[in-house]
Amino acid sequence: MKFTVQPTTDTGLYSILLRFSKDNSKFVFEEGQGRLLGGHGENLRNTEYPEAVGAEQLYQQGINGQGVTVAVIDSGLRDVLKSSMQNIKKGNRIKAFYNAIDDTLVDTQAFDSGDAEENGYLQDGNGHGTHVTSIILSFLKNVDQETGLAKTSRNSIAPKANLVAVKALDASGQGSYADVIRAIGFVVDNKDKYDIRVLNLSLSAPVKSHYWDDPLNQAVMAAWKAGIVVVASAGNGGPDAMSIGVPGNNPYVITVGATSDAYSSDYADDDFLAAFSAAGPTYEGFVKPDVVAPGGHILGLMHGDDQLALVHDNYQDGEGWFMMSGTSQAAAIVSGIAVLMIQEELDLTPDDVKCRLMSSAKPAVNSQGELAVSVFQQGAGLVDAYWAVHSTAMGCANRGLDIEADIAGTSHFGGFANQDEHGNYYVQGLEGNGYLWGEGYLWSDGYLWSDGYLWADGYLWADGYLWSDGYLWSDGYLWADGYLWSDGYLWADGSIEANTWVSQE
Secondary structure (H helix, E strand, O other), rough: OEEEEOOOOOOOHHEEEEEEOOOOOOEEOOEEEEEOOOOOOOOOOOOOOOOOOOOHHOOOOOOOOOOOEEEEEEEOOOOOOHHHHHHHHHHEEEEEEEEEEOOOOEEEHHHOOHHHHHHOOOOOOOOOHHHHHHHHHHOOEOOOOOOOOOEEOOOOOOOOOOEEEEOOOOOOEEHHHHHHHHHHHHHHHHHHOOEEEEEOOOOOOOOOOOOOHHHHHHHHHHHHHHHOOEEOOOOOOOOOOOOEEEEEOOOEEEEEEEOOOOOOOOOOHEEEEEOOOOOOOOOOOOOOOOOEOOOOEEEEEOOOOOOHHHHOOHHHHOOEEEEEOOHHHHHHHHHHHHHHHHHOOOOHHHHHHHHHHHHOEEEEEEOOEEEEHHHHOOOOOOOHHHHHHOOOOOOOOOOOOOOOHHHHHOEEEOOOOOEOOOOOOOEEEEEOOOEEEEOOOOEEOOOOOOOOOOOOOOOOOOOOOOOOOOOOOEEOOOOOOOOOOOOOOOHOOOEEEOOOOOOOO
16 A cells, blocks of 8 residues: 545546445535535445455455444434434344433333333434444445445444444534543443443544543543443644644554555555644654545445535535544544454454554555654554454554553553654664554564654644653653643543544545
């Protein structure tokens, strides 16, 4: 794979017509203007991303997420297309719907009896949560781009996974720290009851403190420690350095950036890193994101009267489909892959899943075999579901970290990112023909990086953030050069939101 950073897709240079079904559903992109037009009948679409990351190949092998539960904390869930939701409900795949805002629970029995639908318990006034969830586990069939006929494969990553839907964001896509933390607490407390193995967090907030002092990050670490794989979006504040949000800045979790295929899914050489995709390192020197996944013009389900669909109506087709870009969508793809990995090997720990996702990812390189974009933009590279599922790698993620000590507040940690005298950031630890980063993670697949790991494309960082060489902060340790966050920040007033709307890329 080869891709480059582009500020945006230059839509004025060409016109694109994409056919999504035999009923002439299409997305027209002409002279900088786009519109998703609906067809009639079976609501079939080719979402493309399952094939792009290798999940479609796994589906043919029977690896489809069956028996594994994923929790999605977002703006909720709505019954958009009966043909998709019926499979989920008839198969008892919705295990619970918890509203963390009013602290109400609709349990499995209500879905089994039909009471949940009759009483309108499924709620999502924004649309973001439904879109993200459909990327993970919609059961609708994919469609062949050439013939328009239905394939045997589905248009999500883990189409037979179970779901715990948790509403913590309102109709505007915003929520309080208190509600999101309550939502995470519900997931952790009910992990065994619903057999929750993966938690998707397609949301972010500005960084206001070290990761270990942030109460949302503390809740996320508790989930990871409990054995739940936490997948977080990097945020849509890119491409500037140090733009990763909370909880994506947490060193333990799997943080996901976004790529785009430039509207040419059959041709990989023009793929690029989305301009909105947030970049690392974190304030504590960790390389983030950990991986990248498709996040440009992603098709998913959304009710036509939800806020996002109303405000951006040119990206809905009137039949339940909506096109959206963001690291939220990329994170959903990775959550689906994590589900597939666990289905194949039930004993995997969160660290195991992170290790295999990273070690099987494909870095973007140029024609000379050099990195096309910085490690602070792409992490280990583009995820590959097929090789992640079949990987046997162990012990290569979160090495040198101690999550129990971090939660207890007795020790805290920093990464291997550093800054040179010119303000450029690089990763310490060159060794042999590979490189060391991410607390000892060794990548020795022959990709030779230039000495110094300079920020790609000449991005210069403010020269006020220098790391010491200790990589370990004990309780109360002050930032090396005196950088402190205001003591007046009240966490009770903290807010978080679904990643902000960005233009299609």
